[in-house]
Amino acid sequence: MPVVASDLIMLASLNMPSSDSGTSGGGIDVDQRVTFTQLPVSDTVKAVSSSAADTTQQVTARGRDISGNVVTETKTLTGTTPITFSTMGTVDRLLKVSMNADAAGTVTISTTLGVTIATIPIGERGFMAYMREAVAAAGSSKVFYHKVFIKNNGASTLTGGTVSISDPTGKIAFGLAASLGDTGSATTRLTDPGGISFSTAAAALPASLTAGTAIGVWIRNTHPAGDSSFDTDLTITISGTP
Amino acid sequence: MPTIEGIDWFTKDTFTVPPYITVTGTPTRDTSVVHEADLASMKLVTAANAQGLIYPDISSGHTLLWNACWYRLDSLASGDIDLMRAEGTAGGVAVIAYASASGLIYHYIVGGSTFPTRAYTFASWIWVEHIFDVTSSPLGAYTRIDDTDLTSVTLAGTPTTGRRVKLGPQGASAAASTSYYSTHLWGYASSTSDWLGKANAMVFHPGKGVVVADTLAATSVSQSFVNPWELTGASQTVVLGDLLNTQSIVRVITTVLRSPGISDDVTAGYTIGDMWIWGGRVWWCTSTAAGAAVWKESA
Numbered sequence: 001m002p003v004v005a006s007d008l009i010m011l012a013s014l015n016m017p018s019s020d021s022g023t024s025g026g027g028i029d030v031d032q033r034v035t036f037t038q039l040p041v042s043d044t045v046k047a048v049s050s051s052a053a054d055t056t057q058q059v060t061a062r063g064r065d066i067s068g069n070v071v072t073e074t075k076t077l078t079g080t081t082p083i084t085f086s087t088m089g090t091v092d093r094l095l096k097v098s099m100n101a102d103a104a105g106t107v108t109i110s111t112t113l114g115v116t117i118a119t120i121p122i123g124e125r126g127f128m129a130y131m132r133e134a135v136a137a138a139g140s141s142k143v144f145y146h147k148v149f150i151k152n153n154g155a156s157t158l159t160g161g162t163v164s165i166s167d168p169t170g171k172i173a174f175g176l177a178a179s180l181g182d183t184g185s186a187t188t189r190l191t192d193p194g195g196i197s198f199s200t201a202a203a204a205l206p207a208s209l210t211a212g213t214a215i216g217v218w219i220r221n222t223h224p225a226g227d228s229s230f231d232t233d234l235t236i237t238i239s240g241t242p
Numbered sequence: 243m244p245t246i247e248g249i250d251w252f253t254k255d256t257f258t259v260p261p262y263i264t265v266t267g268t269p270t271r272d273t274s275v276v277h278e279a280d281l282a283s284m285k286l287v288t289a290a291n292a293q294g295l296i297y298p299d300i301s302s303g304h305t306l307l308w309n310a311c312w313y314r315l316d317s318l319a320s321g322d323i324d325l326m327r328a329e330g331t332a333g334g335v336a337v338i339a340y341a342s343a344s345g346l347i348y349h350y351i352v353g354g355s356t357f358p359t360r361a362y363t364f365a366s367w368i369w370v371e372h373i374f375d376v377t378s379s380p381l382g383a384y385t386r387i388d389d390t391d392l393t394s395v396t397l398a399g400t401p402t403t404g405r406r407v408k409l410g411p412q413g414a415s416a417a418a419s420t421s422y423y424s425t426h427l428w429g430y431a432s433s434t435s436d437w438l439g440k441a442n443a444m445v446f447h448p449g450k451g452v453v454v455a456d457t458l459a460a461t462s463v464s465q466s467f468v469n470p471w472e473l474t475g476a477s478q479t480v481v482l483g484d485l486l487n488t489q490s491i492v493r494v495i496t497t498v499l500r501s502p503g504i505s506d507d508v509t510a511g512y513t514i515g516d517m518w519i520w521g522g523r524v525w526w527c528t529s530t531a532a533g534a535a536v537w538k539e540s541a
Contacts, residue, residue: 230472
């Protein structure tokens with residue numbers, strides 16, 4: 001069976017800091033994705049499982065309210081009955097959703113208005129914004145480095161793979177790890193990981209993406225002194241021969 | 243690349259578009275090119291020189307990377323009939339045929355020494371899917387009924403010039419053909435994301451009553467990921483000037499993502515003269531009285 005688009009998934013690295021201290025990057029985190037649909041309008045957030053057996057897993061949602069404050073709440077799944085993060089309240093955006101244990105069913109995170117933000121597949125634990133709670137500096141530019149992975153979740157090999165980005169802000173460049181499945185990291189998210197060639201141009205994978213392997217993708221956000229706020233999306237695309 | 247598996251056993255009264263067992267890729271039915279509201283299937287009454295058309299043209303504007311038509315056939319014919327042929331100019335002909343004497347439908351590839359003929363029990367009705375490539379010039383296919391070649395389906399060239407899938411006597415023009423099918427349902431499937439259609443690309447799964455259309459490598463696969471991110475803008479401190487020999491420092495607040503209110507007062511650290519920018523609007527603080535701060539919006 002050749003590789004199909006849905007075989008290709010994007011996951012977080014083991015270190016996706018929400019502050020400017022602590023390691024950034026590392027190996028692949030097979031439990032967390034960095035892809036989801038941000039709330040189109042401010043709303044409260046709900047979670048529900050496709051399995052009635054999911055009644056013990058705790059789901060922690062973290063977002064930013066309409067005043068810009070970071071808010072968080074942990075609730076326990078109640079199977080196929082939706083739970084609402086009512087204490088967290090109306091949020092302008094979600095920053096991260098994580099579970100403390102695998103669920104038996106697929107867990108869907110949505111808004112009260114019914115917009116699906118993400119589904120957490122069985123065996124995974126959640127999703128997050130790859131860059132979150134980052135603050136620009138008033139007097140100097142600031143550069144952030146975060147690492148994500150594109151994994152071939154299928155059973156066949158993707159050859160001739162290339163990665164490209166679409167960035168409406170013009171703030172972002174990216175670079176591929178030198179080898180598949182690397183564990184390279186940066187001291188903090190403000191530290192250049194070293195050995196990565198950053199560019200906005202499409203880049204070829206260093207090797208065929210065989211079944212189960214992943215390529216690390218470093219994302220560099222560069223923000224000048226006094227930069228304004230952003231709440232937006234980066235689109236990363238991988239193409240190749242299945 | 244699409245792999246389609248569908249159950250091929252149907253009764254005439256319950257015929258519907260075959261349920262897919264598995265679909266890999268996105269070989270979705272494009273209703274924009276399905277004529278009227280007909281089911282995506284066709285009933286043919288087999289007879290000599292049976293002819294008819296499958297309309298409409300694949301009109302300009304569609305980007306068809308593969309397309310398919312399928313038909314069900316009753317078993318009234320005497321003698322063997324070819325149900326479908328697909329061939330390429332590079333050689334090789336894939337044939338689906340029906341032997342009325344034995345009631346078997348079988349599949350073989352002309353010249354395909356390594357590909358054995360396979361036979362399948364044919365009940366009253368069978369679903370056949372016939373898929374052609376319309377984007378690669380050396381490819382083509384045609385259909386036969388009663389061992390009579392039906393109109394060749396020439397699908398070379400770009401898909402934007404209009405393509406017609408025709409069933410009828412070999413050589414007859416589509417425009418001149420007359421529909422011979424009595425009650426018929428027909429249809430069309432297409433995809434803009436996958437393709438197939440080279441010679442011998444059709445494979446049967448014996449024992450499952452299944453047609454698998456596709457064995458060839460697709461040209462490419464692509465997946466895009468939407469990655470949200472956020473950044474809080476920088477606070478800025480601005481020295482506004484020397485007032486009465488006292489330097490007054492006021493701030494420009496850009497990081498609080500809302501309008502200012504009465505609680506944004508002296509106790510919260512605000513100063514008269516502070517400027518607040520949010521949502522494309524600007525306010526100036528004119529009073530920092532506790533619990534009664536006043537922010538005047540700039541016109």
